[in-house]
Amino acid sequence: MRAAGVAALLLAALLLAGCGGAKTRKPGYGYGAGGSSRGGAARGTDERREGGFRDDLSQSQERRYRDSADSVPPPLDVSKLVEPVPKVEPRSLYGNKSPYTVRGQTYRVLSSARDYDERGIASFYGNKFHGYKTSSLENYDMYAFSAASTTLPLPSYARVTNLENGKSVIVRVNDRGPFHDNRLIDLSYAAAVKIGIWPKGTGLVEVRGIDPGQPLQELPAPAVVTGAHPGIYLQVGAFADAENAERLARRLRQADLGDVQVNEAMVNGRRVRRVRIGPLASVDRADQVSARIEGMGLPRPQVAVD
Known part of the structure; x- marks a missing residue:
């Protein structure tokens, strides 16, 4: 190496x-x-x-x-x-x-x-x-x-x-x-x-x-679990241009892959519109939808757990 x-x-x-x-x-x-x-x-x-x-x-x-x-x-x-x-x-x-x-x-x-x-x-x-x-x-x-x-x-x-x-x-x-x-x-x-x-x-x-090299750092506490089952989402794209986001969202809805959402978010100081599918019922379902998205010629989606 x-x-x-x-x-x-x-x-x-x-x-x-x-x-x-x-x-x-x-x-x-x-x-x-x-x-x-x-x-x-x-x-x-x-x-x-x-x-x-x-x-x-x-x-x-x-x-x-x-x-x-x-x-x-x-x-x-x-x-x-x-x-x-x-x-x-x-x-x-x-x-x-x-x-x-x-x-x-x-x-x-x-x-x-x-x-x-x-x-x-x-x-x-x-x-x-x-x-x-x-x-x-x-x-x-x-x-x-x-x-x-x-x-x-x-x-x-x-x-x-x-x-x-x-x-x-x-x-x-x-x-x-x-x-x-x-x-x-x-x-x-x-x-x-x-x-x-x-x-x-x-x-x-x-x-x-x-990071054990940080002076006096305490170990991170476990994530807080509220009791609500976290959801699995697939982010298919993030766009500065609203029309580009909506165009992708329409294509995904036509493919009937699940609930398609367009959400605004701040990323590195820039406002973007994230196109996501979900929540999905299981990991297996997320794998299936991911494969279909790639089969449409789109980039591999990113997994988000909320």
């Missing part, structure tokens, strides 16, 4: 292979991010035996793992597991290239987790990736409270709160992904159990970054 030659080849493989794994059907993990680093790389010290198997980074995504689909072990008692304590750590030598592109989508890695506060859809990953390398070249441990993010630096820390039940967990972000459309974060199996994302497979969450 750094200079040239073998390191450059390793970078490309680490970023492009892992989180783009086959979509798990049950219980709905999304694209296993774990392992967003999983794929071809130069042979050598990264080919080592872990837990009785060899994690051969030179193999393709389809051939690298023992299992073809993700799965989870028997139910886990997370009450005996300890959450990570945020601490200042040097950036990983791997997994922090910015910008980087996966499946035609370009992502930029943040300089720190400070002030990061996003809402979206969480998924998780389990047995298929357990013991294999993450994008930071650490071993993925599904029994640790960890996570994968497309933009947070590696490593970093965040508090993840399930907006449907108020449960939260502090995770250490050490992997890239999820690169499945409409997903904000991929949780380890333990973290998913802790906040109730497992066994459903997906859930609506708030992710707040933690």
Whole structure:
């Protein structure tokens, strides 16, 4: 992931292979991010035996793992597991290239987790990736409270709160992904159990970054859950020109995708009109509508959870 030659080849493989794994059907993990680093790389010290198997980074995504689909072990008692304590750590030598592109989508890695506060859809990953390398070249441990993010630096820390039940967990972000459309974060199996994302497979969450380098900073409190079920919206566009917003809204209404709204908002000091569809009944429905929108030749919509 750094200079040239073998390191450059390793970078490309680490970023492009892992989180783009086959979509798990049950219980709905999304694209296993774990392992967003999983794929071809130069042979050598990264080919080592872990837990009785060899994690051969030179193999393709389809051939690298023992299992073809993700799965989870028997139910886990997370009450005996300890959450990570945020601490200042040097950036990983791997997994922090910015910008980087996966499946035609370009992502930029943040300089720190400070002030990061996003809402979206969480998924998780389990047995298929357990013991294999993450994008930071650490071993993925599904029994640790960890996570994968497309933009947070590696490593970093965040508090993840399930907006449907108020449960939260502090995770250490050490992997890239999820690169499945409409997903904000991929949780380890333990973290998913802790906040109730497992066994459903997906859930609506708030992710707040933690910056342990800030003097006297207190850990962010869990998001406040009022009891009302948060709604899933798809933002298809944001326009300064009102007519452009209405033109897109009319097209979406003709497609009968759901309730289409045009709302005004201030973004970076500019007044824009956001065209959104929702609320949608479920994550699966949001995925279906997103696919139809892209099928209309429109850009991939952004998920908003309100």
